[in-house]
Amino acid sequence: MGLIQRAIEASGIPTVSISILREVTEKVKPPRAVFLRWPFGHPLGEPGNVAQQLTVLHDAFAFARTAQRGEIRDLPYRWRRETYRIPEEWGRLESGK
Amino acid sequence: MDTSRQHLNRLLARLFTSVPLVGRIWAKFAPIAVSADVPWTPYDKPLAATRVCLLTTGGLHLRHDQPFNMEDSDGDPSYRTIPADARPEDLCITHNYYNHQDADRDFNLILPLERLRALVAAGYVGGLTPNHYSFMGHIDGPHVATLQQKILPMLLARLHQEKPDLAFLTPS
Numbered sequence: 001m002g003l004i005q006r007a008i009e010a011s012g013i014p015t016v017s018i019s020i021l022r023e024v025t026e027k028v029k030p031p032r033a034v035f036l037r038w039p040f041g042h043p044l045g046e047p048g049n050v051a052q053q054l055t056v057l058h059d060a061f062a063f064a065r066t067a068q069r070g071e072i073r074d075l076p077y078r079w080r081r082e083t084y085r086i087p088e089e090w091g092r093l094e095s096g097k
Numbered sequence: 098m099d100t101s102r103q104h105l106n107r108l109l110a111r112l113f114t115s116v117p118l119v120g121r122i123w124a125k126f127a128p129i130a131v132s133a134d135v136p137w138t139p140y141d142k143p144l145a146a147t148r149v150c151l152l153t154t155g156g157l158h159l160r161h162d163q164p165f166n167m168e169d170s171d172g173d174p175s176y177r178t179i180p181a182d183a184r185p186e187d188l189c190i191t192h193n194y195y196n197h198q199d200a201d202r203d204f205n206l207i208l209p210l211e212r213l214r215a216l217v218a219a220g221y222v223g224g225l226t227p228n229h230y231s232f233m234g235h236i237d238g239p240h241v242a243t244l245q246q247k248i249l250p251m252l253l254a255r256l257h258q259e260k261p262d263l264a265f266l267t268p269s
Binding site: 001002003004005006007008009010011012013014015016017018019020021022023024027028029030031037039040041042043044045046047048050053054057060061064065069070089090092093 | 267268
């Protein structure tokens with residue numbers, strides 16, 4: 001995936017990705033990535049957990065605007081035992097889902 | 098067709114899924130080329146004015162589209178196009194190298210299209226490109242060159258027509 005991300009960025013379109021294998025991402029060096037130590041197949045979290053998915057999206061988009069070239073940001077979420085709420089800035093999604 | 102390598106790939110992927118530590122140790126010693134440079138395009142648009150394109154290597158595709166070729170042990174370097182208005186029931190996953198039972202139930206785990214549509218409707222994200230793109234990853238051998246020389250130029254031509262301000266990529 002890093003190859004694809006790097007090609008898109010090199011063509012003039014900014015990119016941000018989720019990494020679930022930090023050791024690979026460190027070698028491939030994408031322009032911007034957020035890292036989650038979560039199982040394969042679950043970069044956005046668990047099925048049906050809208051608040052969790054939105055939290056990851058929110059953090060990835062916010063990071064994209066402030067990232068330094070080549071930065072990999074560790075997001076602070078464990079795979080289990082986390083309570084998620086819809087990000088405050090996106091409060092209008094509370095009712096509609 | 099090298100079925101022993103396919104079995105090995107499948108076995109490794111399952112092992113990495115059930116015992117993540119093994120995956121991390123593998124990644125540390127795997128013969129992955131270390132890039133020297135980092136490409137960079139500045140991004141400073143407000144999110145509410147940002148048009149987003151989603152890409153995944155999770156093997157997602159439209160049900161009526163051609164599935165990814167899982168018979169080739171070097172992977173399938175092609176991509177599938179997913180329209181921005183695709184419904185969950187129109188989509189499926191062809192990928193043997195990771196456990197996608199959860200992603201089958203909720204495609205947003207690998208391609209958060211429904212979440213993005215809600216964000217656009219609420220005005221938090223500027224928009225979505227008309228199409229989004231899915232690969233299967235695990236590209237090896239001669240297909241790396243196919244991806245670089247043939248497939249990526251096609252993808253980039255389409256992206257530059259559809260003009261995203263930000264591309265968001267998710268692995269599987």
